[in-house]
Amino acid sequence: MFVRSVELANYIKANSFPDDYIFQLGFRAELYFDSSRRAANRYIGYSFIKWAPDPEQALKEITESLYIKRPKYIYICYSWETSPGFKKISPVLGMYYKLELKDSGGWLYRKTSTLVK
Secondary structure: OHHHHHHHHHHHHHOOOOOOEEEEEOOOOHHHHHHOOEEOOOOOOHHHHHHOOOHHHHHHHHHHHHHHHOOOEEEEEHHHOOOHHHHHHHHHHHHHEEEEEEOOOEEEEEEOOOOOO
């Protein structure tokens, strides 16, 4: 899994700028380190949301950060597509992101310059 994460991180790094944000929903927190890109919020892994004192507030914070910081890439692990977190962020994906690639672990969405129709 980590080898694939390094490949994905290298792709992100090659197609973004050092000051770009990224976000991942699932268990690929290593993408932040391996791509040398900043997290769009303080919740770098889904477990941190579940362990937060108020998980619903954590999901709200995540969603707001995606609207405000508009990360260049959002990676969603396949196993998280039915999670409450995915349901909260899917409107952001639908409006501002296009699916760029799929790998064995999930989907990588890229921010578009205009609203997606």
